[in-house]
Amino acid sequence: MTELNVHTLPQTIELYLKEQQWITPEDKVLTLEKPGEGNMNVVVRVQLEEGSLILKQSRPFVQKYPQIPAPIERVAIESQFYDLASDNDMLDTFLPGVIGYDDEHYIFALEDLGAGADYTFLYQKDESGALPEIEAAVKFLYALHQTRFSEKEMRSFPDNLALRKLNHEHLFVYPYLLDNGFDLDTVQEGLQAVAMAYKKDEALKKEIDQLGAIYLGSGSALLHGDYYPGSWLRVKNGFRVIDPEFTFFGPPEYDYGVMVAHFKMARLPETMVRTALEQYPSGSDFDAELARKITGMEILRRIIGLAQLPLELSLEERKALLAEAAQLVKS
The missing domain is CATH 3.90.1200.10 (Aminoglycoside phosphotransferase (APH), C-terminal lobe)
Incomplete structure (x- = not known):
């Protein structure tokens, strides 16, 4: 899987998440949803049989304005922010939990904070x-x-x-x-x-x-x-x-x-x-x-x-x- 979007087949996402070991072998992906209006990146809510998670992927352009180039590694830098901030218990209370980061596809998996x-x-x-x-x-x-x-x-x-x-x-x-x-x-x-x-x-x-x-x-x-x-x-x-x-x-x-x-x-x-x-x-x-x-x-x-x-x-x-x-x- 090279590009993530809400139209990706749930089975494809399920296989990918299991390969990354971000969900268990027993988990099933039911649907993909757009959780909100993302400006910089593609953001998808993955609804599982039990629970859900958020996937973010950066592209070499601004998601809202595709004509504007943007550094693709930005989501990797975001993941490093969470790594540093999560060591502070007070900050961690206000941030989503990190599930994992895939540096090959620039995909970042986060806790779904809910609707x-x-x-x-x-x-x-x-x-x-x-x-x-x-x-x-x-x-x-x-x-x-x-x-x-x-x-x-x-x-x-x-x-x-x-x-x-x-x-x-x-x-x-x-x-x-x-x-x-x-x-x-x-x-x-x-x-x-x-x-x-x-x-x-x-x-x-x-x-x-x-x-x-x-x-x-x-x-x-x-x-x-x-x-x-x-x-x-x-x-x-x-x-x-x-x-x-x-x-x-x-x-x-x-x-x-x-x-x-x-x-x-x-x-x-x-x-x-x-x-x-x-x-x-x-x-x-x-x-x-x-x-x-x-x-x-x-x-x-x-x-x-x-x-x-x-x-x-x-x-x-x-x-x-x-x-x-x-x-x-x-x-």
């Missing part, structure tokens, strides 16, 4: 009752960044630079091109004209370039790398974290700033956000200014870039967010 939904619903409705889950998201991130690893573990962990360079284009370059081929008026009428002010702001773009250089650098904390509501799952057992394929050792302010940006775009009550962020007590070595700049960058790229979110915002609300974001970046 649920990601947290992108936060952008669309009042979730003032979600404080415990938002606190859990912050608490997980703090525990991840505070986990210490040996020099050997840090040196042997991949820099994930190929995937970061691809991401760098969408974070720090593409949104600011005067003509990038993406008409923002298809997102919301009038947004293209609003965006032009930021595309032409040379002082802003200089700051963005500097942030991009930091992103392509390194640091001492293990990062998730894409820590936003699309990487969080609400399942029967509560809050969970998935999809750390953009992981690398870098500055903790990056994950933190991205997370706060999504709190702002989701219009979570400020009191809720302040309470939740108490779960991340920042020390003297935490660069609050850098975190604010990353927050601004993430808001800008999400509103005027390709990676759009299901935001229920008026044009005036988007304009206000963009103005705040630009100020955060340039301050």
Whole structure:
């Protein structure tokens, strides 16, 4: 089996799983399902007679945008994130268990956390009752960044630079091109004209370039790398974290700033956000200014870039967010 998809014959998957010794000889595969919308990889839920599991396979392109090449080894790097993080009992509580990784076919087998939904619903409705889950998201991130690893573990962990360079284009370059081929008026009428002010702001773009250089650098904390509501799952057992394929050792302010940006775009009550962020007590070595700049960058790229979110915002609300974001970046 070279390519995995929901149309693969269950018998083929069953044989493959038994060859990998990921299921027992007595297990039977009943059906294959699409558990959710995957952006980077093919993701399939394998329903067994008893239980289920998740298979992920990376291809040499982005699954959602096949015209965009992407490093095929990204799922291997994700598996190494789980290997490191699973040694921390607190982190392990919020992560799916690892079943195995096949480096020949770039297939990763994980525990199925069960039916649920990601947290992108936060952008669309009042979730003032979600404080415990938002606190859990912050608490997980703090525990991840505070986990210490040996020099050997840090040196042997991949820099994930190929995937970061691809991401760098969408974070720090593409949104600011005067003509990038993406008409923002298809997102919301009038947004293209609003965006032009930021595309032409040379002082802003200089700051963005500097942030991009930091992103392509390194640091001492293990990062998730894409820590936003699309990487969080609400399942029967509560809050969970998935999809750390953009992981690398870098500055903790990056994950933190991205997370706060999504709190702002989701219009979570400020009191809720302040309470939740108490779960991340920042020390003297935490660069609050850098975190604010990353927050601004993430808001800008999400509103005027390709990676759009299901935001229920008026044009005036988007304009206000963009103005705040630009100020955060340039301050």
